[in-house]
Amino acid sequence: MRFTEDRVQGLLERAFDRLLLRNTRVAAVQRVSDRFRLIDLEGDALQGAAWAPGNKLQVKVAGPFTARTFTPIVFDAVRGHVRLLGYAHGAGxxxxxxxxxxxxxxxxxxxxHRSLALGDLAGPVVLYGDETSFGLAAAVGAAMAGRAVLRCVFEVESVAEATSALQALGVEAAMLVERSDEACRMQAASDLWSRGSGDGTLFVLTGRAQSIQQARHALKGRGVPASRILSKAYWAPGKAGMD
Ligand SMILES: Cc1cc2nc3c(=O)[nH]c(=O)nc-3n(C[C@H](O)[C@H](O)[C@H](O)COP(=O)(O)OP(=O)(O)OC[C@H]3O[C@@H](n4cnc5c(N)ncnc54)[C@H](O)[C@@H]3O)c2cc1C
Incomplete structure (x- = not known):
């Protein structure tokens, strides 16, 4: 019986892999700091794929059906190349x-695949997130290419590590708040609206689910319309493998 179940599972996994997964090879790994890795993947299977900043890529990180989600920083569909910044937060x-x-x-x-629908990014953007949002910030910054202002506020475990990672990505002028400093974190969330410039600002909230909720609540309290707020939880305490 066990043998049959294992075989069926194996067959299903192989069919899933063949039909839905793209085969790539790790072309470069840069150890940016203790917990951050900048990773380049290459492969013909990436050629021709559609991509826009804010899209997600799921990487098979272990055995059957175990994938984790990352945000491409650059995606070259001609060459078949993608770059990601991964944050090894702990156990998983x-x-x-x-x-x-x-x-x-x-x-x-x-x-x-589509995750955050960021639009044309022609106006100012305020991005609130954490270590898992750095790749998104780099992709958004590159797509805006100086056309408008991108301001970032990140709550982080270690300011020193976060600074190294943001430097490696060329993300400048980000405000960093230590996650353990509850008062400072709450203040940053409630002041977020003041980082915008006029009604056209798009507020993009990513990272820890609870922090997104707090930031969204604060923005709404300041009269920012829901249409100017985009959010996507990247992780939540106790929940594994969110996509
Ligand atoms: C659309 C999308 C885009 C993402 N883009 C990126 C990206 O570009 N780079 C990146 O590093 N991550 C990104 N993430 C977040 C990443 O997928 C998660 O952090 C993932 O859960 C980590 O997998 P794990 O196996 O280490 O932990 P899991 O097995 O998924 O979780 C184990 C435990 O760790 C906790 N946990 C998960 N992430 C964190 C964290 N960051 N800090 C503290 N505790 C955590 C969980 O809540 C859970 O309790 C993205 C997530 C989504 C949904």
Whole structure:
């Protein structure tokens, strides 16, 4: 009986992989700091894929059906190349993969797929997030290409590590708040509206679910219309593998 179940599971997994996953190879891994890794994936299977800033890419990080979600920073559909910034926060198959991944490793990915619909990014953007949002900030900054102002506020575990990672990505002028400093974190969320410039500002909230809720509540309290707020929870305490 067990043998049959294992075989069915194996067949299903192989069919899923063949139909839906793209085969890539790890072309570069940069250890930006203790917990941050800048990872380049390459593969013909990425050629021709549609991508826009804010899209997500799911990476198969362990055995059957275990994937974790990342945000491409750059995606070259001609060359078949994607770059990600991964944050190994602690215990979990995604963090384990980030700590062990090496150049030459095979890597299967699912996507890119739509996640945040950011529009044309022609006006000012205020991005509120955390370590998991740095890749998004880099992608948004590159897409805006100086046309309008991007302001970032990040709550982080370590200001020193976050500074190294943001420098590696070329994300400038971000305000960093230590996550453990509850008063400062709440203040940053409630002052978020003041970082915008006029009615045209788009507020993009990503990262920890609870922080997004607080920021959204504060923005609404300041009269920012819901149509100017985009949000997507990237993780929540106790929940594994959010996508
Ligand atoms: C659309 C989308 C885009 C994302 N883009 C990126 C990205 O570009 N780079 C990136 O590093 N991450 C990104 N993430 C977040 C990443 O997918 C999660 O952090 C993921 O859960 C980590 O996997 P894990 O196996 O290490 O932990 P899991 O097994 O998923 O979780 C184990 C435990 O760790 C907690 N946990 C998960 N993430 C964190 C965290 N960051 N800090 C503290 N505790 C955490 C969980 O709540 C859970 O309790 C994105 C997520 C989404 C949904």
């Amino acid at each position: 198959p995604g963090s384990d993969w980030l700590r062990r991944v090496q150049v030459g490793d095979a890597c299967q990915v699912f996507g890119p």
